[in-house]
Amino acid sequence: MSADTLKRFMLENAHVRGEWLHLNHTWQDMLTRADYPPFVRKVLGEALTAAVLLAATIKHDGALTLQIRGDGPIHLLVIQATAQGTVRGLAQWNRETDSTALPDLFGEANMAITLESRHSNERYQSLIPLEGESLSQALESYFARSEQLPTRLWLMSDDAIAAGILLQRLPQEQASDEDWGRVSMLLDTLTSAELTHLAAEDVLFRLFHEENVRLFDGKEIRFHCGCNRDKVESMIRSLGQAEAENVLEEQGKIEIICEFCNASYTLDAVDIGQLFKPSMPGSDTLH
Template identity: 35%
Template sequence: MSDNARRFCFASGPVRGEWVNLSESFHTVIRQHRYPPEKAHVLGELLCVAVLLTSTMKFEGEMTVQLETTGAISTLVAKCSHEFRIRGFMDWNREASPEAVEQSFDQGKLVVTVKGADNTILYQSMVPLEGCRVSAALEHYFVQSEQVPTRFWLVVSETQVVGLMLQRLPMKAGESAEQAEHLWEEVCHLTETVKPEELSTWDLETLIKKMYAEHDVELFESRKVWFGCTCSVERMEQAVFTLEPVESKLLMEQGGTVDVTCQYCGKSYGFDAIALKRIFAKQAKKNKKAK
């Protein structure tokens, strides 16, 4: 199965599903950072969730799902654009045990941010972490901030990440609350019966036939998911000036160089004294115009 996302809906009531499979894009992220298996597992789950949530966006922009904890994994970030371009990274204690990684989710916060095409923040919500799995943290997030009943099923193997999300949507005029609740409970129960190995190996058509045989389910077109980084010389020049202005200026005066590495793709950018002078001159010109 290629990297893709796909939506499905139930004709009998207000329940929507999103399904995603990541293989090549997932491995691209992992290879660039050489994450060990237990860390790769967690990042794979969050990348999958970012795609699932992006599938619900109705405008151009980018979804960011970020975990900040006081445990072995201090920061974990996954991003997905409306074009389904994904990227992600994590900061962690390299000496931490797999058990410590699991316990990272006991304390901290989950932040979901949506930016528009012009990079302005359209929505941001933050909730405390509860539970030691990404799926548990996300379900708690929806209970606390969205008030939309949402369930996640995530499976990560050495070769791929597969995720399924169900959401109970607001009822339309004329729909029965009792029937909607019954459908939601039934669909969630049926999904719980699927084994992890089945979720990771069956395509969506097979899953739907096996899980929801008694229901009329509408499948939507598949959308390709791909890895893509947005780093550039211009962005890294801004990082040099913004993050390390004093140190960079000192190195410029001493004829030294500054090396900046992209957190997402691992690409390194080097700026010698001449480049640093150009960066500071450009910024000084911008500041003068701003006045």
């Protein structure tokens, strides 16, 4: 079984589509970026799984971002999944909790799902209150309310693996409520051990062997952060020369640390001087 794979499948008898996801190295890469306590790791892994599964259901060429902001112990969680199979994410917290219930983790919170195009400035965002005892319930409620598309999610994560399955009733199909209810009940019999240790073929056969399952080729998922020095320099230019020089005077340098991947970018007085150096008349060089 490939360690970091997304696989699409169809339950043709029930007119239901699905996605199966298993992440190992990608999840481990994300965990090395920050020292997350156990209660943060669990929901961060579930959110990572959910974002990849959701992105796979939408035809787009850019990125899907899942973001939760609240006033609980975890006050920010962000996961970004791209159409190219890359992911990155982070969580911020300010106090500990022993609970794993969503209201106890995030308090009063909102969840935003944002779609951004890769080649244009087009952006679509849906913002709803965070409701339910689990992230699966919150996202299922989102699809029922915002998309009117029956959807089921089974998410899990531990220190080694993040994994999940998504089921979605096909729109404009003659699927019956009985079919949807049956496959939903079958999904509820899945265990964390099966999802962790079995290949997609084995999981789907165990759950849906009477539903005429069609499994498609897998897609590799990997951790990747798009930060780079050019983007950092562009951000500093947007602050303006006066602000940049104030920071230099106070700290002797400007240091930017990417919260997604922990990469550090340092600029000294010479670098800042070059950033704001006026272009010479007749010069074709951009600074």
